[in-house]
Amino acid sequence: MPDTDRANTDTGAKLRLDKWLWHARFFKTRSLASKVCKANKVRINGTIAQKSSATVKVGDMLTFPQANQIKVVKLLDLGTCRGPASEAQLLYDDQSPKIEKASAIAAGELSGMRDQGAGRPTKAERRAITKLHGKD
Numbered sequence: 580m581p582d583t584d585r586a587n588t589d590t591g592a593k594l595r596l597d598k599w600l601w602h603a604r605f606f607k608t609r610s611l612a613s614k615v616c617k618a619n620k621v622r623i624n625g626t627i628a629q630k631s632s633a634t635v636k637v638g639d640m641l642t643f644p645q646a647n648q649i650k651v652v653k654l655l656d657l658g659t660c661r662g663p664a665s666e667a668q669l670l671y672d673d674q675s676p677k678i679e680k681a682s683a684i685a686a687g688e689l690s691g692m693r694d695q696g697a698g699r700p701t702k703a704e705r706r707a708i709t710k711l712h713g714k715d
Contacts, residue, residue, distance in 0.1 A: 597631035
């Protein structure tokens with residue numbers, strides 16, 4: 580009987596959703612991928628995945644949040660294990676919409692907010708933030 584991880588090249592091969600997201604390096608740990616799945620934030624071919632144990636196959640389209648953007652990816656391969664990032668990028672085709680700077684500013688993504696714990700901005704950074712906000 581063939582090992583299911585080794586038989587991913589078959590046409591009917593399937594893999595758990597959280598495991599694939601972890602293999603493709605979208606999430607640092609499998610438990611983080613599982614939390615996103617359990618929170619009903621992942622869609623498989625437009626249908627909300629109710630559990631992290633939902634199965635995915637080659638050709639499926641996934642939509643999920645990552646950082647401050649929405650990722651839309653098409654599965655090209657399931658992979659056999661979590662490998663380096665260069666191999667992980669071969670598992671999918673990124674079809675996410677590209678965010679332009681003007682639309683990102685309008686959406687509030689580039690609002691000049693600093694990371695927590697980054698300290699006070701320098702004089703040059705304060706001037707850049709003021710310029711970004713359009714206040715002269």
